[in-house]
Amino acid sequence: MDLEGHKQPVPVEKRVRDAGLRPTRQRIALAELLFAKGNRHLSAEELHEEALAAGVPVSLATVYNSLHQFTEAGLLRILAVEGAKTYFDTNTSDHHHFFIEGENRVFDIADAPVRVVDLPAPPEGMEIVNVDIVVRLRPKRVP
Amino acid sequence: MDLEGHKQPVPVEKRVRDAGLRPTRQRIALAELLFAKGNRHLSAEELHEEALAAGVPVSLATVYNSLHQFTEAGLLRILAVEGAKTYFDTNTSDHHHFFIEGENRVFDIADAPVRVVDLPAPPEGMEIVNVDIVVRLRPKRVP
């Protein structure tokens, strides 16, 4: 039976299929978690936990596979923050991030027209993929 | 005996001492490699190899320790690039980077007045540590 009464405006299955990927249960479930809730950034492990919590039995390896496949297909972007974990961002347009030191938390710089000016030309033979701005934050020490 | 005839304008030993660290052989050697050649960004492993090549027997663990100690002391900055490795940057002032996808190579955006405008205020209780701009590059595909 189908527990989903309403379909999203952008059918997830189609997105997956259009990316050249078979719309398997796991990929659809992961895509739904990723794209249904607006823009998000999560690590593989976070998505894995969400999937399990949502009752979708999926292995961590498959989560990694899917995230990379989605990234290659242009549905996700890898977020460049320092630290061990790789974050994936469902917002592939140009926008930027706050990063909280020590907590490894990331969130969008929203409603802010951050712009970079005077960006130099890329070196010969190279093209710019995108520009990532990470504003590193630290809890203000109370004196 | 002392094989170094000339001292750097900024004595490395003093820098290390001023950072509150004992100027041990290893720390001085590493600091020399890091700071004598202008601005650099390297991973722990790269610095380790350089040290060995320079005839300084130092363990990888000590390289990691030293890099983190230098970072805490404000002599280095961690570079936010995606990928497994952590890069350390000897230039702690505001400046930005090109990152080459696929190669995991990083280099400075030099001679370019890159500026960020309309940067929003940080959230309550947070202060900005720094702003990292990473321009991701990709080899231009020749059609």
Add this chain to the structure above:
DNA sequence: CTGTGTGCAAACTCTTTGCATAAGT
């Protein structure tokens, strides 16, 4: 001398891989 730093190897975390089984078309 006393205490901090170093080296080694083992532990740890995150990520990838190989291969048998399961699912999609």
Add this chain to the structure above:
DNA sequence: ACTTATGCAAAGAGTTTGCACACAG
């Protein structure tokens, strides 16, 4: 049916840790 994806567990890369020995003050 035939092909591609998944799951598991093991391997891999990078980094951290614990403890005995060595060196700096």
